[in-house]
Amino acid sequence: MSQSPGSPAPQSIAMIERLIGFDTTSYNSNIQFIEFAADVLKSLGASVRFTYDDTRGKANLFSTIGPIDRPGIVLSGHSDVVPVAGQDWTSDPFILRRQDDRLYGRGTADMKSFIAICLTLAPDFAARQLEFPIHFAFSYDEEVGCIGARRLIEDLSSLTIRPKLCIVGEPTEMKVIIGHKGKKNVRCQVHGKECHSALNHRGVNAVEIAAELVTFLRRMQRRIREQGPFDAGYDPPYTTVHTGVIQGGTALNIVPARCGFEFEFRNLPDHDVDGLMAEFRAFALSLIPEMLAVDDGAGFMFDEYNTTAGLDTAEDDEAAVLARQLSGNNDTAKVSFTTEAGLFHNAGIPTVVCGPGSIAQAHRPDEFITLDQVAQGEAFVRRLLDRMTLR
Numbered sequence: 001m002s003q004s005p006g007s008p009a010p011q012s013i014a015m016i017e018r019l020i021g022f023d024t025t026s027y028n029s030n031i032q033f034i035e036f037a038a039d040v041l042k043s044l045g046a047s048v049r050f051t052y053d054d055t056r057g058k059a060n061l062f063s064t065i066g067p068i069d070r071p072g073i074v075l076s077g078h079s080d081v082v083p084v085a086g087q088d089w090t091s092d093p094f095i096l097r098r099q100d101d102r103l104y105g106r107g108t109a110d111m112k113s114f115i116a117i118c119l120t121l122a123p124d125f126a127a128r129q130l131e132f133p134i135h136f137a138f139s140y141d142e143e144v145g146c147i148g149a150r151r152l153i154e155d156l157s158s159l160t161i162r163p164k165l166c167i168v169g170e171p172t173e174m175k176v177i178i179g180h181k182g183k184k185n186v187r188c189q190v191h192g193k194e195c196h197s198a199l200n201h202r203g204v205n206a207v208e209i210a211a212e213l214v215t216f217l218r219r220m221q222r223r224i225r226e227q228g229p230f231d232a233g234y235d236p237p238y239t240t241v242h243t244g245v246i247q248g249g250t251a252l253n254i255v256p257a258r259c260g261f262e263f264e265f266r267n268l269p270d271h272d273v274d275g276l277m278a279e280f281r282a283f284a285l286s287l288i289p290e291m292l293a294v295d296d297g298a299g300f301m302f303d304e305y306n307t308t309a310g311l312d313t314a315e316d317d318e319a320a321v322l323a324r325q326l327s328g329n330n331d332t333a334k335v336s337f338t339t340e341a342g343l344f345h346n347a348g349i350p351t352v353v354c355g356p357g358s359i360a361q362a363h364r365p366d367e368f369i370t371l372d373q374v375a376q377g378e379a380f381v382r383r384l385l386d387r388m389t390l391r
Helices: 010-020 031-042 108-127 147-156 197-202 206-227 273-286 288-292 318-327 341-346 371-388
Strands: 047-052 059-065 073-078 097-099 102-104 134-139 165-168 176-180 182-191 240-248 258-267 299-308 332-335 351-353 368-370
Touching: 010 031, 010 108, 010 371, 031 047, 031 059, 031 108, 031 134, 047 147, 059 108, 059 147, 073 108, 073 147, 073 341, 073 371, 102 108, 102 371, 108 134, 108 368, 108 371, 134 147, 134 371, 147 341, 165 318, 165 341, 176 318, 176 341, 182 206, 182 273, 206 240, 206 258, 206 273, 258 273, 273 288, 273 299, 288 299, 318 351, 318 371, 341 351, 368 371
Parallel strands: 073 134, 073 165, 165 351, 176 332
Antiparallel strands: 047 059, 059 134, 097 102, 102 368, 176 351, 182 258, 182 299, 240 258
């Protein structure tokens, strides 16, 4: 395939169109998407491994081309996309629209274009005599907590020969990302005691207790913002604390018995997020005696429903060096969003993030990727192919 600089191969655009057509919003199954990708790769003689969620309605795909007796390189991406409900799209989000130098559709930037490039160039890998294998890892439910990648990586632990490094193709405008923040999501349910508001001394106001906890998180954020720790590579350069959802109460004249809220930490990789959570729990426990003095059923329930590790790859790590060479850019950067890269890295597989498209377009109505970014992504994978080919 040959094309002018900044112009991607027609096959890549056709593959992007095909993948955008699968509505893999996280609340849907991704099985059709994964089976399609597996069929493409199996037709080339690639091996395939599947791992499933508990319902078997979602799947990960791990596929290998090349020799299996030595460590290889993983190209990793997620198949799911975020919802379009409530967003003002000017065209069908699941039908690719090309306008000028842009391709519009849900997942064009985040991150089906990268997967499309992998599948488009897979025949070239299959046609070469590779020095070591290329692995394609496509996961489910990244957008709701990197859920699928955890099972995929756990499955890899059973392999006799594990991959030597991983490149996650999240949209970075082809910049090499060596660090990203970690994330911990928490649900808190406050159990109080209901009563008439005229007799509020006989109740435990769950909304007011929740407000104290949310205020504590706000104070924690203020302290971190002012005192650190800091890493100037991130924007913002500190761990963030955020409450995003709160629900409680039924009527103004009823002391509410229930209030729930959800919050998150997005932590610098070396900031002890478990320590922050322990600090929050200790404050919550300090409120218990006052609550129990009114009702012995009062208290809290905490659900730490997602914790994803941050990424902290050294500049001179093999994965970082290789990605810089393939991208033609000697610079590296760090980002505040979270990916499966931290999970791969913590599993002992050195990892970086580098892929086509801009994160600024992700999750937005009329999400798009430029043709130039697709072409740059192709060039990156082609250079990798040349590096892997036996001379």
